[in-house]
Amino acid sequence: MSDPALVLDGVEKAYNEGTPAEVIVLRGASLVVQPGEIVALVAPSGAGKSTLLHIAGLLDTPDAGLVRIGGADMTHRRDAKRTEVRRAEVGFIYQFHHLLPEFSALENIVLPQLANAVPQAQAEARAMDLLTRVGVQHRAHHRPAALSGGEQQRVAFCRALANSPRLLLADEPTGNLDPATSDQVFAALLDLVRGTGLAALIATHNLDLAGRMDRILRMEDGRLV
Ligand code: ADP
Secondary structure: OOOOOEEEEEEEEEEOOOOOOOEEEEEEEEEEEOOOOEEEEEOOOOOOHHHHHHHHOOOOOOOEEEEEEOOEEOOOOOHHHHHHHHHHHEEEEOOOOOOOOOOOHHHHHHHHHHOOOOOHHHHHHHHHHHHHHOOOHHHOOOOHHHOOHHHHHHHHHHHHHOOOOOEEEEEOOOOOOOHHHHHHHHHHHHHHHHHHOOEEEEEEOOHHHHOOOOEEEEEEOOEEO
């Protein structure tokens, strides 16, 4: 059997700035996401979803506990190695698209591939294929400002998958959209993820959306149940 895409084991995290002096956010959070699995992370705002996703995506380090990506322990690796693994193996989607405004939709998906030494023609073909899968190929040469909110977010999904990551981490990926659009765009995201077979951990406080994933994890008091 292949290694889990993501393992968090006993992850603890507290913030020491501000008032109160210490905010304990994660108190031994553990989870396993297998390849091909789409897992919902459900919790109210402020419960620690973003903190957990940042630690899982190697953007932040835990105070205690283990993070493994594709079977490899990332907790005690040097920053350069963590950055390399993050670039190659993890895709991120946020509530806001964060596309580069001066580049077209297509270019926004091509650029991360060029940074990964993929030849231009191959990168463009992959970008077009991804845009087609989420139904925005006809907008490929428009800049983000010319796209609707739902189209912008579909392009952001394609960018996150551009380098064929092992693991997709998404933080309220349709939280910025009106309910009807959110529904459609979320369906497009699930189709895209299922079509590529990667593992995904998707934070949401929308139980309807969570119910469409393979499994739901709830955050309670800094742990996952
Ligand atoms: P969620 O994504 O579920 O809304 P977060 O992970 O963003 O939750 O935040 C969890 C808690 O940690 C909140 O109480 C938040 O105020 C606090 N927090 C997040 N980041 C920091 C930080 N850099 N410094 C201090 N407190 C923080």
